[in-house]
Amino acid sequence: MIGVAVIGYGYWGPNLARSFSETDDCQVVAIADPSPAALARAGKRHPLARLLTDPAEVFKQPDIDAVAIATPVRTHYDLARAALRSGRHVLVEKPMTETSDQGVLLVEEAARRNLVLMAGHTFVxxxxxxxxxxxxxxxxxxxxxxxxxxxxxxxxxxxxxxxxxxxxxxxxxxxxxxxxxxxxxxxxxxxxxxxxxxxxxxxxxxxxxxxxxxxxxxxxxxxxxxxxxxxxxxxxxxxxxxxxxxxxxxxxxxxxxxxxxxxxxxxxxxxxxxxxxxxxxxxxEPLLTETSHFVSCIRDRITPITDGRLGLRVVxxxxxxxxxxxxxxxxxxxxxxxxxx
Ligand SMILES: NC(=O)c1ccc[n+]([C@@H]2O[C@H](COP(=O)([O-])OP(=O)(O)OC[C@H]3O[C@@H](n4cnc5c(N)ncnc54)[C@H](O)[C@@H]3O)[C@@H](O)[C@H]2O)c1
Incomplete structure (x- = not known):
């Protein structure tokens, strides 16, 4: 069972959390957002998930294997890099990063650590x-x-x-x-x-x-x-x-x-x-196909269709x-x- 944390519970994060909760072989174990109102909404829909106001907590918890990042674009790079450095697989929403330099660093970090890095290009x-x-x-x-x-x-x-x-x-x-x-x-x-x-x-x-x-x-x-x-x-x-x-x-x-x-x-x-x-x-549903694909890529060590390189090229x-x-x-x-x- 793959433990997933969703970071960012604004407009799109709830869709990701719901989709992961419907995906086989994984469980939403934590949701992180600095907004108390966002966490209150998350708690109602995901009563078993831990609610964290500090996303840095996510990178310390041993039952979290992967994170899905649905925060404003300017925060993607720091959060994704911290997640990879703590050994977690990462699904980061589109656009993957604010700059291509940041994209290159994420792709390299994931490759070095043999972790899955996927960009959330849902239409694909x-x-x-x-x-x-x-x-x-x-x-x-x-x-x-x-x-x-x-x-x-x-x-x-x-x-x-x-x-x-x-x-x-x-x-x-x-x-x-x-x-x-x-x-x-x-x-x-x-x-x-x-x-x-x-x-x-x-x-x-x-x-x-x-x-x-x-x-x-x-x-x-x-x-x-x-x-x-x-x-x-x-x-x-x-x-x-x-x-x-x-x-x-x-x-x-x-x-x-x-x-x-x-x-x-x-x-x-x-x-x-x-x-x-x-x-x-x-x-x-496209999002369910996307979250299922992310989990399969982690489980079966496959490169995602929308991998970090595709995310980088888009940027x-x-x-x-x-x-x-x-x-x-x-x-x-x-x-x-x-x-x-
Ligand atoms: N794949 C898609 O079709 C699709 C659709 C909509 C949005 N998105 C993407 O999702 C991402 C989020 O967009 P949104 O519309 O949900 O934004 P939003 O502003 O509605 O929500 C962002 C949430 O992130 C939280 N947040 C901010 N900084 C944070 C941090 N450092 N750590 C944790 N949480 C933090 C905010 O409190 C807020 O609740 C964007 O990258 C956007 O492009 C993708």
């Missing part, structure tokens, strides 16, 4: 994203031309991260997982409509070798939209995460381009309008997007990942 564990990955890797879509995402809603305005670090981070992990490729450059524009607050609206362009991704993220939108279009040479996908069923629709649509032999400069574009189908998706792209945004969209070259998987 959703049945919809897994199905998209399956279709893309089987070649069903043909060559991927573009990935176009709209992730907008009203709120929640964050104080320590901008909208790219809060929302585009999901697309960055999905792209890493689905395309198995990292962008060579990134360009980003963003604006803050609240003086002194981080950017609440942004557009990000990611340049890959053969395709392009556009991410439109916004906390100041009248409606909530979570929609991704993936255009391939053979098929196209519409992925609407808010659809209760049929989250993914695969369209046999596209264009065929031919060059007329007589009029050599005339391009002939014909349109292919075929069927649409909605693949059956598993109904498993590298986020950093480059921030640099580009400061220069009004000047493309920033990314170079090779600092620590390839």
């Amino acid at each position: 564990y959703s049945p919809a994203v897994r199905k998209i990955q399956e279709l893309v890797s089987a070649g069903d879509l043909g060559q991927i031309f573009y990935y176009d995402s709209t992730r907008i809603n009203l709120g929640l305005f964050q104080r320590d991260v901008d909208v790219i670090w809060d929302l585009a981070v999901h697309d960055l992990s999905i792209l890493e997982f689905v395309l198995r490729a990292t962008p060579s450059a990134v360009s980003a524009n963003g604006v803050s409509h609240v003086k002194g607050s981080p950017e609440n609206m942004a557009q990000v362009t990611l340049y890959f070798e053969d395709c392009v991704a556009h991410l439109n993220v916004n906390w100041l939108a009248p409606v909530k939209i979570r929609q991704v279009l993936i255009g391939g040479s053979r098929k196209m996908i519409v992925y609407d995460d808010l659809e209760p069923s049929e989250k993914i629709k695969v369209y046999d649509r596209g264009i065929n381009v031919a060059h007329g032999s007589e009029e050599i400069y005339r391009m002939l574009v014909s349109y292919r309008v075929g069927d649409m189908w909605a693949p059956q998706l598993a109904t498993t 590298e792209v986020l950093e480059a997007a921030t640099r580009s945004m400061r220069q009004r969209g000047q493309p920033v070259e990314l170079g090779r990942p600092r620590m390839a998987s």
Whole structure:
């Protein structure tokens, strides 16, 4: 039985604690949060867990094998490093760290101690994203031309991260997982409509070798939209995460381009309008798949799908997007990942 402590019991921590309590072969033995109100809520839902106001206590208790960190991003590095140094496996929420330098140090620390370090990129564990990955890797879509995402809603305005670090981070992990490729450059524009607050609206362009991704993220939108279009040479996908069923629709649509032999400069574009189908998706909860995967990785010594290296790569792209945004969209070259998987 793996003993887990959840650190941070604000908005997301309760979801992690509930999910771990439903995961086989593990038990939530402690919950840590400096807020007495948060601990009071935790005590009602997890009466058997020890409630700690000082997270440092977690790293001293012998029945805690692993920690899940769901605290503000600025605290991730210190907490994750302390957990690894005390010999605990770590699941740290997205984005893994505030800087890629911190990410490198965590990956190295975990490797040195032979501990599991996993980044909480929950979308990667959703049945919809897994199905998209399956279709893309089987070649069903043909060559991927573009990935176009709209992730907008009203709120929640964050104080320590901008909208790219809060929302585009999901697309960055999905792209890493689905395309198995990292962008060579990134360009980003963003604006803050609240003086002194981080950017609440942004557009990000990611340049890959053969395709392009556009991410439109916004906390100041009248409606909530979570929609991704993936255009391939053979098929196209519409992925609407808010659809209760049929989250993914695969369209046999596209264009065929031919060059007329007589009029050599005339391009002939014909349109292919075929069927649409909605693949059956598993109904498993992404977070439960994620926590179960974390426990299996610890038990069976497997590298997580969203391991520290993937978490680090996402942070590298986020950093480059921030640099580009400061220069009004000047493309920033990314170079090779600092620590390839
Ligand atoms: N995977 C997902 O889909 C998903 C969704 C939402 C949030 N998140 C991530 O979860 C993390 C937390 O976000 P949130 O919305 O729950 O924030 P939040 O502000 O609602 O909660 C953070 C909690 O951490 C506590 N805290 C602060 N410093 C601490 C410390 N040093 N030690 C222990 N506890 C501390 C606070 O008292 C608070 O209760 C962020 O990294 C966020 O990006 C992930």
